[in-house]
Amino acid sequence: MAGDLINVTFSTASVFPRRCAYAFELASRVGYDGMEVMVWSDPATQDATKLIDLSDKYQIPITSIHAPSLVVSQNVWGVRPARKLERAVQLAEQVGASTVVVHPPFVWQPRYAAVFHEHVKVLSRGTGITIAVENMYPWRRKNREYLAYLPHWDLTTQDYDAVTLDLSHASTALQDSLELTKKLGSSLRHVHLADGTGSAKDEHLVPGMGTQPAREVIEYLVEKNWDGDLCVEIGTRKVDNAAHRESLVRESLEFARSAISGASVPAMPVAHEEALHHRPTDAWN
Template sequence: MTDHTTQAQDQVATPGPARHIPVALSTASVYPLSVHDGFAVAADLGYDGVEVLVTHNGDSQNAAALNRLAERYEQPILAIHAPTLLLTQQVWGSAWNKMQRSAQLAVDVGADVVVAHPPFRWQNDYAETFAQGVRDIADAFGVRIAVENMYPWRVRGREALAYLPHWDPVPQDYKDVTWDFSHGASAGASSLDAVKALGSRLRHIHLTDGNSPSTKDQHLIPGHGTQECVEVLQHISQNEFDGAVVAEISTRKAKGAGQREEWLAETLEFARVHLGQTLP
């Protein structure tokens, strides 16, 4: 374990909340390994569930396959991440089709949250009706579509408008929001201020970290960057937050499965400690 893990163990946990906030693992955290690997790692380490990122991988799009994995590894699927990333632009066709199919997949696997990125600037028609459109789809399928915070793109040192209406969901008319610490770092934002401003609209958290300011989306292990991860977890543990905290760190540079699991175990322990949960 790293020094950061030892520091987390040495700190006194905050008093435990009346309810248990689930700590889940995003399948993005084991990329480029498979969805199957994501479930296996989550089970091995003692996570409370899984968030599935829909990609070109067939199992990530298939409700029956996902339900088999959830049953085999006793890992409920808590969220579906819609294929709204640049690298998944070819998955499921048009923007609205992506949202509808993601909502249907969530229903079919028993998840109540769909994570979605805001529209890109070039998706004009989609962007114009996005806020109302995601509300309509959420209502129609009985799920929550939690729009994720992003960050400004910088070209030759200047900020470029990449998202419409904006990368920051706080002032937007979204009923539900996902907050990502790494994206907050890239944007130079205070995650604690944002979470407090969102209040009851905060539906979902991607637990990671980053150094601010940065031109990179780093997805570091929490506690390895400059974001207020500790303060946010302590804050949500003491208010009415009823969503999930999902580990979404980058393990692509891990030296083998052992180091990947070590990093993900450290992330889980960090969450448990600062949410005031009893460590196993």
């Protein structure tokens, strides 16, 4: 079956601010196929030996690394964005991950932005690691939009060999994820599965709890025999307790697998209740 080509993986970002080790334990217990490690201030996310130990302990492979390209990780691995990406690729090689996710440069990094496209291409071809540049969004405040990323936040205006589609970012950019999926074509190698309501906040809701066509995106990818990772990256920073977080993590996995198999969407009582009293989970702004 075409859907057998798709792994549903779990981003350590989904448990922020909890530590990396907790994400591994939770993903393994719930039944995810692999892990994406967001490199940030947690020392374990920067240490290949510790990550391999976690992977072995919980019997779950590390399939992707997210380079430290967030505002909250500006000081991780120094201040040079090119070096940060190079170290992320080295880490991926050490832990056996095939993909590195990276954001385009910020507007205050114009020198790197001028060489970013070529740096990504050369580094990827030299190592065999897929470097998938992630779609972003304009920063919006008081009904005004600000360009925060160079050359642009919209991947359809660029020409990268490999890209990551984040459904929450598409929502914040007021774009349709299914349309983006079709436009990105064969360059789409990785998906951050989440949802949003079009808020200026980067919400990272449980898939199916916002207005993005998350199920349709998955069904389209299955139809096209896509073989990348669907990586669940939801915001759980403001959950009430560990059981609440686990319910959202479990419901996200069930949503993905039902869409891949073509089964009916399962009831998601916890996520639905949260949506009725929606509080933006802006962990990655």
